Amino acid sequence: MKPLPRGRGEKDGVEIFVNSPRNDVSVRLIKALSFLVVFTAGAILGFSAATNIHQFMSRGKISLPSPVCIKDNIEDAESLNNYIMPKKLKHNMSDDELFWRASMAPRKSKYPYKRMPKVAFLFLTRRNLPLAPLWERFFRGHEDRFSVYVHSLPGHRLNVTRSSPFFRREIPSQTVAWGSVSLLDAERRLLANALLDFSNERFVLLSESCIPVFNFPTVYQYLTTSMNSFVESYDDPSQRGRGRYHRRMFPTIKLFQWRKGSEWFELNRKLAVDIIADVKYYSVFAKHCRPSCYPDEHYIPTYLNMFHGDMNSNRTITWVDWSRGGPHPAQLGRENITESFIQSIINNGTICTHNSVPTSVCFLFARKFSPSSLGPLLRISPRAMKF
Template identity: 45%
Template sequence: MKNQYQNPLGSLVKLFNAPTQLVNFLSYMLFFACGLTCGIILTFHVKRISFNLQVSSSSLSPTPPPQLSIPPMPELSKANRVGLKEFLKPTNVMHDMEDEELLWRASVTPKILEFPFDRVPKVAFMFLTKNSIPLAPLWEKFFQGHQGLYSIYVHSDPSFNGTEPDESSPFYGRTIPSKEVGWGNVNMIEAERRLLANALLDFSNQRFVLLSESCIPLFNFSTIYSYLMNSTQNFVQAYDLPGPVGQGRYNRKMYPPIAIQQWRKGGQWFEMDRDLALEVVSDKKYFPVFQRQCTGSCYADEHYLPTFVSINFWERNSNRSVTWVDWSKGGPHPNKFIRTDVTEAFLEKLRSDNKCEYNGNSTSTCYLFARKFLPNALDRLLRFAPKVMHFN
């Protein structure tokens, strides 16, 4: 009879003696060991991360982030408001722009033609001078009482350090940044373009007239303002002149942008509208040709604008100037007028003894300005101007 109670140790030995059961046991033990190891490693890393976060938190907590103090937005009133009209109207003609920057800024023009405010068109009077304007007292009488209808720009030699006009003068603070001008060469055209560019910064300027320090007005302000604002054309003198002082100044290297048949001559004293002024300061085709090729006896100031306008805008040009000069004595320069030349009869003759075309009709009012009047003629001009030109 077998023993009813078997030996436990023997049973365990039998278990290990079975190959399949031994493999299963070892697998369980290996799995258990791997799990235990992973648990220990994970616990260690969790404790370290928690410790680092506590250290970081404790180190930052004593220094709270700074509180930004944002000032309240100021209330805009009519007194300090900078509206569109004020933004577009430069209060000071002085700036530090280089010519390239100035010309680019001046060439900017809106695509929307209607202005979003009431705009009074102005005439820009641009004085190209060597030094001061000796006939300024006459011009001051001319401008008197017409504020808001004109702008003044003065381009003088940068070395000129004369006395600034009185604050009551319309010339006060109207001198633009200038460069040295070589009269007759391409620097003269650069100065004219510089004047135009500065005047174009004011969107209210619609007509632009170039004057010298020896120019005088022949009519009162209202007459000249109406004449220019109602004009359908520009006033750039341009004509084809054979001979050495005309076509003889043409340089064959200017071809093909400029052909000899397109070469024109004229006076430098012009008047033009805003559209043409924008084209002049934006010109990158013809002006560089003059810079490179119009040298020596080629006087750029007598040929650039007449040629440029005739090639591109001949239908909008009157081919005449509104500034009278006297070439009757011949020579390279027009006649100069001194004190004794100025009489009432002489001024009246300049105002009406002419025939020309204006807006398609014949007229005797052809010249609005005249030159060259010397400084010693000022006292007689001041005496006769109120009577002849109907100032005030």
């Protein structure tokens, strides 16, 4: 190896080579010392900075957010149970959005879960339910076989206990005017909200003045085994029937198709879906069936007569007393309530058919009962109504 020339200050007789072992060891030693110095300085600075930040934060100068643990809510959002049986009735859907959502019907006949068919009780009320204690007794012990939905004034809360089947069962509602299409809207709104629960198979419209005249097992068996729905639908040639038909409904709805009936209906799921999915015929009623026409007495009876007459029994299952005459049924108070009176409703002499078999059980509910009737009804219900 060729030696490098000596420079100034070098000792005589000592030759320094580029790759000499001595030079290599010196370089490594310098690098190690440099790394150690830098590491030590960094550790000291880091410790000092951490100490200052801790002291700064402890004086309340800055507040950093706590670590957030994002829980996976996919199971809650997309679970089958949440879809087929909504736990909360409150939502922000408009009527159009609600009816569209509720009109969805599975084409596959077999359910992928164990389905217990339920009866949906739809209460159309002005404010409170004065007869709620009687209904609570009627429902007790059958919680897996019914659902309750209440359409009251917007924002109104029922005054019931947390254990009541009516607790938080108010649906998003709108103001209703008697005799207008808004009453029909409320009925369709109740149906649509109840259809969101796929377990609901039968749908009964009731008012705050309605009572059951049989116990729950009897009512449930009667409805869930029926091959027909129960909607009163008949041709009334008088001014109160055909006289309410508007010629501008033609040709969508013809006079010979026009029907009348009690608004207090009972429907199976298929008919309920068809009614809330209808736009064409509902629009005709909304436009031309104005006050003095009473769309709640004509729309569903006419619609079923036009398209589903074979699925309807053409009778109501809600008894009322028309014996006193006038445009409204008699109101029944405390003085009217006796065991014999309830028995006269149950055994009223009427013969009807259930699945084409003659029967004397024709009415499951009755109206129009005033709040004063509650006490006597509670006293006689164990004997007269068997609940």
